[in-house]
Amino acid sequence: MSMLADLVEVVIGVDTHKDTHTAALLDTRTGGVLARVTVNTDPDGYAELV
Numbered sequence: 001m002s003m004l005a006d007l008v009e010v011v012i013g014v015d016t017h018k019d020t021h022t023a024a025l026l027d028t029r030t031g032g033v034l035a036r037v038t039v040n041t042d043p044d045g046y047a048e049l050v
Helices: 043-049
Strands: 010-016 020-027 033-040
Touching: 020 043, 033 043
Parallel strands: none
Antiparallel strands: 010 020, 020 033
């Protein structure tokens, strides 16, 4: 089985909740967070996330 870091350089993770969603861009080689954003669960927040 291949390691994820051998297949891709970054992964996007999303943590969803009733009032907010948080997305993070992770470096698969280091496990470090490259970027993170938290948005409200309304049309403006969805537009910002996408």
